[in-house]
Amino acid sequence: MVNTMEPRYMIPTRRHITDVAVPGIYEEVKISVKTSLASAERVALTCDAWTSRATESYVTITSHHISEEWELVSHVLQTRVMHESHTGSNIAELLKTAMEEWDITGKDPAIVTDNASNMNIAAQLAGIPHVKCFAHTINLASQRALKLPSVARLLGRVRRIASFFRRSTTASHVLRQKQKLLQLPEHKLMIDVVTRWNSAFDMLQRFLEQQPAICAALLSGEVRKTEKEVCTLSEADITSAEEIVSALKPMKVATLVMSEESSPTISVVAPLHAQLIHDLQESSSDSTMTKEMKSAICLDFSKRYLDDEQKEILYMASAIDPRFKALPFLSEDKRQDIYVRVIAEAARSQQRETDADIVPLPNVEDIPVQEDISAGPSKRPRDSFTLADLLGQTYGGAVRPSHKKNTHDQAEEEMTRYKEAAPMSLAGANPLDWWKQHQSEYPLLSHLAKRYLCIPGTSVSSERVFSTAGDIITTQRSALSPEHVDEILFLNKNFKMK
Structure with missing residues (x-):
């Protein structure tokens, strides 16, 4: 088709795209990103590690700053392969190299990572302030509650029911019929992921939403008796599921708030942390399971953000x-x-x-004095008496300026x-x-x-790069070199600047 449209046009080869076109655009956009960072008052970083389908270990670093127009600007700086062990010292060297490469060492950078000990050590060795990701903190606290024996057993039962309806085409068809009959949303049942606490919350919430349709489907004659016995939950189990959802709802709302990227989130961490601890205090109306969950979450929360620098x-x-x-x-x-x-x-x-803005002035004594020759010889003033002779001592001097406020007084007044x-x-x-x-x-x-306010409260921006990377490093593209992975991810997130 191209040959018919324009026979003289030479279609670029794969090698040209790989070795010339993409690296050329990468360098152009990199200059734009550096220019953006140079105008920042302060640059905050997020850092996280992940593993590709090709079992290559990568570390992604993102930057965040507030522009002159008061907009929160975020960039993906680099995604570099890391063959060494993920020790604190190795990650610290990676951070130092990245800050030098992107000319942000003098921007007083701060970094946000998960709660891993190697990240804490890396921030200390790199000499930059460290803030722990609040979304990861919520995940750790919620996971502690979900691992309680009574909660884990109930989650296992709900998970088994959801798996049955997703696995069986007949049961899934019956469920859809019952959803229409009961005028419920035609949503599929969800199965949780072990590493994401909110997936367990979503699974229980979806189960409770579809519980009338699930009961109606199990009571129909199209589902085998053995499956009915396995998938049946008692009224007490349903009540317990409602209690779990109710107890974890504040954590879910906090996670959604902290996942916002268009507005500052670091300032929300302390109020949310205090409010969650307050809301999770035990009350006399709570069941035994609810009290155990609240106690587990509060115990985990109390261990976080004890460092004076972070606070x-x-x-x-x-x-x-x-x-x-x-x-x-x-x-x-x-x-x-x-x-x-x-x-x-x-x-x-x-x-x-x-x-930094003061320019040193030359010494007055070093400046040569030039006589005004054009004025001619100076004349001897005629003796005279004026008002200056009478009031000069009192009013003739230069007016003393009023006391000028120093920066501390000005800051205090502004506050x-x-x-x-x-x-x-x-x-x-x-x-x-x-x-x-x-x-x-x-x-x-x-x-x-x-x-x-440029410091994010979570490392969500780094983790979202993983999802994009999953669309880039697919099974069919598992042979991508680490250099090309870095360039493609960088352009995917920053190309709009060009």
């Missing part, structure tokens, strides 16, 4: 978010301490910027007005929009907002 980052980010600036989850003393820290850091940040302002609504609000509107009103605090 300070989370509290500072919440204080600089107009939605949570009141910090009601902290004691009065701790709240005032955070405000003092915000003021001090805002002043320091402004002072560093001022010092006072910021706390007195009405808080931002939680409904569909983006704190970056608020700061864009009030940037001129709070110049020092807005500068600090860009430094903290």
Whole structure:
């Protein structure tokens, strides 16, 4: 067809696409990404490891910063193969090399990873602040509750029922008929994944939604008696499933909130962490299983975010978010301490910027004095008495300027007005929009907002690269070299910049 349309056109070969076209576009887009990062006030990173279908181990690094227009900008920087053991020192060297390659060492980077010990060590060795992924923290706490014997047994029964209806074409057909008859959504039953706690929540929620249709299908004559006996649940089991869904619902909502990528999430971590612990306190109306679940989750939550550096980052980010600036989850003393820290850091940040902008002036003594020859010889002034002779001592001197506020006083004044302002609504609000509107009103605090609100509260952005990688490194494309995997993933996420 191409030959008929234009016989002179030479179709690019596979080798040309692989060795010339893709690398050329990659270099162009890489320059655009570096330019974007160079304008950032601060750059935050997320890092996670994954394994491809070809059993190659990769580490993906993403970056996040706030642009001059107060938009949260994210990039996938690199996806590099890692043949060495995933020790903290090896990952630290990978991080240092990446920061040097992308010229962000001087951007005061912070990193967000999962709760793995090797990631903690890597951040320490790389010398950058570390924040643990809150979505991963929720997963670990919820998994602890789902592994309780009573909960695990119920999940096994529901899983067996869902597997039966997904495996049997006859039972699946009967279920669809009953869904239509009962006017229920024609949804398939779900089966959970061991590594994702929310899949167990979704499985139970879907089971409870379709429970009338499931009972009707099992009571029909088209399902064998043996299958009915295996798939039948008692009323107590159904009640227990409802209790599990009710207990885990706050965790599900928190996970959805933290998975947002278009608005800041680091400032939400501390309020959510405190609220979840509060909501999961035992009450007298809870069943024994519900109390055990809440106790397990709270016990796991209490072990997280104990590091002083992490807590300070989370509290500072919440204080600089107009939605949570009141910090009601902290004691009065701790709240005032955070405000003092915000003021001090805002002043320091402004002072560093001022010092960087100062251009040294030449010494006055080194400047040669030139006489004004064109003016001619100077004349001796005639003796005269003027108002200056009478009042010169009092009023003739230069007017002394009033005391100029230093950066600390200015930051303190801004913080006072910021706390007195009405808080931002939680409904569909983006704190970056608020700061864009009030940037001129709070110049020092807005500068600090860009430094903290750019840090994501989760490493979800890195994990989402894995899903894209699964579409790229398929069974038919398992021979892709690591260099091409890096280039294709990079262009898939960043090509819109070009």
